[in-house]
Amino acid sequence: MRVRGKMNHWKHGLPFFCVVAASCWAAAQPSSAQRKLDPYVGQWALHRDQGAGWLELRLEQGRLAGSLLWGGGSVMPVDEVVEEGERVVLVLNRRVQRKTGKTDIVSSRWEVRVKDGQLAGKVLPANPQARGEEFVGKRLPPPSPAPDLSRLRYGEPVELFNGRDLTGWTMTDPAQENGFQAVDGMLVNDPVQPEGQPRVRYGNLMTTAKFEDFNLTLEVNVPAGSNSGVYLRGIYEVQISDSFGKPLDSHNMGGLYSRITPTVAAEKPAGQWQAFDITLCDRHLTVKLNGLTIIDNQPVQGVTGGALTADEFSPGPIYLQGDHGKVTFRNLVLRPIIKG
Numbered sequence: 001m002r003v004r005g006k007m008n009h010w011k012h013g014l015p016f017f018c019v020v021a022a023s024c025w026a027a028a029q030p031s032s033a034q035r036k037l038d039p040y041v042g043q044w045a046l047h048r049d050q051g052a053g054w055l056e057l058r059l060e061q062g063r064l065a066g067s068l069l070w071g072g073g074s075v076m077p078v079d080e081v082v083e084e085g086e087r088v089v090l091v092l093n094r095r096v097q098r099k100t101g102k103t104d105i106v107s108s109r110w111e112v113r114v115k116d117g118q119l120a121g122k123v124l125p126a127n128p129q130a131r132g133e134e135f136v137g138k139r140l141p142p143p144s145p146a147p148d149l150s151r152l153r154y155g156e157p158v159e160l161f162n163g164r165d166l167t168g169w170t171m172t173d174p175a176q177e178n179g180f181q182a183v184d185g186m187l188v189n190d191p192v193q194p195e196g197q198p199r200v201r202y203g204n205l206m207t208t209a210k211f212e213d214f215n216l217t218l219e220v221n222v223p224a225g226s227n228s229g230v231y232l233r234g235i236y237e238v239q240i241s242d243s244f245g246k247p248l249d250s251h252n253m254g255g256l257y258s259r260i261t262p263t264v265a266a267e268k269p270a271g272q273w274q275a276f277d278i279t280l281c282d283r284h285l286t287v288k289l290n291g292l293t294i295i296d297n298q299p300v301q302g303v304t305g306g307a308l309t310a311d312e313f314s315p316g317p318i319y320l321q322g323d324h325g326k327v328t329f330r331n332l333v334l335r336p337i338i339k340g
Contacts, residue, residue: 037064039114040088043302044137045310046070046121052235052310054302055090055112055119055137057081064088068110072305074251074258087113089124112137140312143283143299152281153338154215160207160318160332161187169205172234172308172319176203179322187329189228189322204306206234206319213281213337216318219330222253224270226325229257232280233316234308236300238287240327242270254289257304262287262294273330281337283312 037059046053046069054069064081068090080091090110095103109124111132119137160168163185171178179191179202191202211233218230220240227241236256243252244267250258253267254276266289268274277288280300287295303310306321320329 037083039117040064040112040119043140043142044119045140045302045312046119046135046137047310048133048135052303052307053135054310056302057088066090068092069258069302069305070108070110074305075302087111138310140302143301146284146297146299147281149279149281149286149297152215152279154335155338156335158209158334158336160334161329163330166205168208170208172204172206176201176323178203178205180205180320185330187320187332188326189320189328190326191322191324202323204231204319204322206231206308206317208317210315210317211334211336212315213339214279215335215337216276216278216280216332218276218332219273220276221273221328222270223326226270226327228324228327229306229321230276230278231304231306231308231317231319231321232278232285233314234319235303235310235312235316236280236285237304237306237321238276238278238285240321243267244269254287254294256285256287256295256298256300259301259304260285260295260298262289263296264292264294266290266292266294 040057041059042057044055046055051071053071054075055066057064057066064083066078066081067075068078069075076092078090079093082089082091090112092108093105096106097103110121111124112119112121117139121135121137123132125132163182165182166180177200180187180189191200193200216232222228222240222242224242227239229237229240231237239251239253239255239257241251241253246252248261248265250256250261252262252265254262268290275290279286283300284297285295285300286293286297303312308316308319318334
C-alpha cells in the first residue's frame with residue numbers, strides 16, 4: 001500500500017540513502033590491486049655490500065611512483081615503475097653524450113620484492129646472463145618532530161684537526177690517494193692530476209672517532225670552480241661549492257646535497273674564508289652560513305650520494321670529500337649533543 005504525500009525512499013527493496021552510502025563506502029575502499037602495492041609504499045634505506053642507497057615509493061592515481069638514490073650522485077625520479085607479478089621493476093633513463101656527439105638513452109633497472117616486511121632487491125644487468133648485485137631495503141620511520149634547539153645540552157668541544165698533522169683522521173678507502181695535508185695550521189686538500197700520466201684516484205678523509213648528534217663549526221675556503229663536501233656521520237653531505245651568484249639550488253654551498261635547498265644565498269665569492277655552523281639532531285638539520293640561517297631545523301628524508309652506509313641511526317664519522325677539487329679547512333670544532 002502506498003501512502004499519499006510520502007516520498008518513496010525504497011529502491012529494489014532498499015532505502016535509497018542506504019544505496020548511496022554503500023556506493024560511497026565502496027568507492028572509498030582500496031582496490032585489491034592497490035592493497036597489493038601498499039606494502040611497497042614508504043621510504044627505504046637500501047643496504048648494499050659497498051655504499052648505500054635510498055628509495056621512496058608512493059601511490060599516485062593508483063600506481064606506484066618513486067625516487068631513487070643509488071651510490072653517488074643525486075636523488076633521481078624513477079622514470080617507470082613496472083608491476084610484474086610478485087615483483088616491481090624500477091627503471092631510470094639517463095642521457096649519455098658520446099664522443100661522436102651522439103646522445104644515447106641508457107636505462108638502468110632494479111627489481112624489488114616485499115619479503116618479511118623488507119625489500120629484497122637486485123640490480124638487473126643489461127646482460128641477462130650476468131649476476132646482478134643484491135641488496136636489502138629496510139623501511140625508514142618518518143622523522144620525529146623537530147627538536148627544540150634552544151633546549152639542547154652540549155658536551156665538551158672536540159677539536160677535530162690539531163693544525164699540525166692528520167692525527168685522528170684516516171681515508172675512507174685506504175686504496176685511494178690522499179690529497180690532504182696540514183699546511184700552516186690549515187687542512188688543505190689539493191688533488192693534483194699529473195699531466196700525461198694515468199688519472200690518480202683521490203679519496204675522502206674521515207675522522208677515526210664516530211659521533212651521534214652534534215653541532216659542528218668550521219671555516220672553509222673554496223677556489224673558483226672548485227667544490228667539496230662535509231659529511232655528517234658519514235651519511236649526509238652538506239655541500240661546499242663555488243656557487244656565488246647562482247640561483248638557489250640544493251647543490252649549492254650549504255645545501256643538503258640534492259635534498260634540501262638553502263632558503264637564502266649566503267655564500268661569498270670564491271677565495272674567501274666562509275663560516276659554517278651546522279647542527280644535526282633527531283634527523284633534523286640546521287645550517288648557518290656566514291651568520292645566516294639557510295636551513296632551519298628541517299627533517300632529513302634519507303642519506304645523500306656518497307654515504308658510507310644506509311644506516312641513519314648509528315654513530316658515524318665526519319668526512320671531507322677529497323676527490324673533486326682544491327679546498328682548505330680550518331677551525332673544525334664539534335660539540336656532541338647530550339641526550340637524556
